[in-house]
Amino acid sequence: MSFSVSAVAAPQVLGCEDHSPTTAKWLKLLVLKCKDESGREYNWEYVERVTKYRETDGVAVFARVVAKDQPDRLLVIAQWRAPLDTFVLELPAGIIEKGETIEQVAVRELQEETGYTGVLESVTPEAPNDQGLTNSCLNFGFATVDAAAPENANPQPSPELGETLQVLLLPIKGLAGTLLQLKAQHSWAIDSRLLAFALGLDYAASISSNPASSN
């Protein structure tokens, strides 16, 4: 089924100024001058990664671990994140640098951050992370990890400086509940993309268990 809408007129970007302090190495602070469809002008501050060279910044991977006679599990990392001073339950992910493809980064970051080797099956288009504040975007990859493969016999993450993490294999069934339990138990945070995915799983389960609203 095709869903059709009529587009509304977009505002216009009149200019962009760089207000980054000279000390900034990784982030740029930019100010856009905009004019809306009724001619009103306004400024919009936002942040851009200095590594950004294309429409996306990074890739995050939903990696399903398949093992004989075991329920499917999702590879999740609990990574310490300086801006929040806590561990965040999140997807293995990485920044795409010049000369790299999304697919390469997805497989490499999965390997580096979790130690597991996976087969990438699909990649979504880029999606903004926090579009009021930044032009940062990511693509989602979907990968399958064969727990019985020889390369996955003894998975060892190889974190870089600034990466403190541990790897968790969480049952996909009941994922939202498990994430919330871990958060409550350890005072960790849950990445909004991972939480939204888990809420989607739950939502679908609630519909299928209640055929009256199943549409």
Next chain:
Amino acid sequence: MSFSVSAVAAPQVLGCEDHSPTTAKWLKLLVLKCKDESGREYNWEYVERVTKYRETDGVAVFARVVAKDQPDRLLVIAQWRAPLDTFVLELPAGIIEKGETIEQVAVRELQEETGYTGVLESVTPEAPNDQGLTNSCLNFGFATVDAAAPENANPQPSPELGETLQVLLLPIKGLAGTLLQLKAQHSWAIDSRLLAFALGLDYAASISSNPASSN
């Protein structure tokens, strides 16, 4: 079922410097000095909203529109976002300011951005939006909108300066496909949280249609 893990040692935050340019009105650029568990020191740049006064920044609402004899639909807005210079398919959402509760902002932003009045049913804990780049977090609210209620007979959004948007009611069934179709058709973007939720719905559907992997 309780899922237990042993926590790893967290790095330490030794200090935080404010590197914001004096022209910045909405965003602060901060630099943290960190020390990891093996004693190695490193810096981490990140951005904070000047409006942030608690653990979360805003709330985004999954609002399900229920109408007799019609499939359930999700309220989605296509909002022009200056940092990306395009419309983004996203959830109605807003920033929480001092003195406001998450619940108040959820109901108010739904009303202001879509024109619809909903009943808020639940709110998740706060979840980071892009934790490498910012401490920005949001809570997800779940609301139900009764399409037959008198207050929803003629919904009129009341956007503020800097908000150019249109309201879409998208069937929840097949949501990911509809979002991707709209993106392809209009060169819009899809918010990563909304896309992740839709991917969760799809993932659950693929499991339930293939009982061999249903676990």
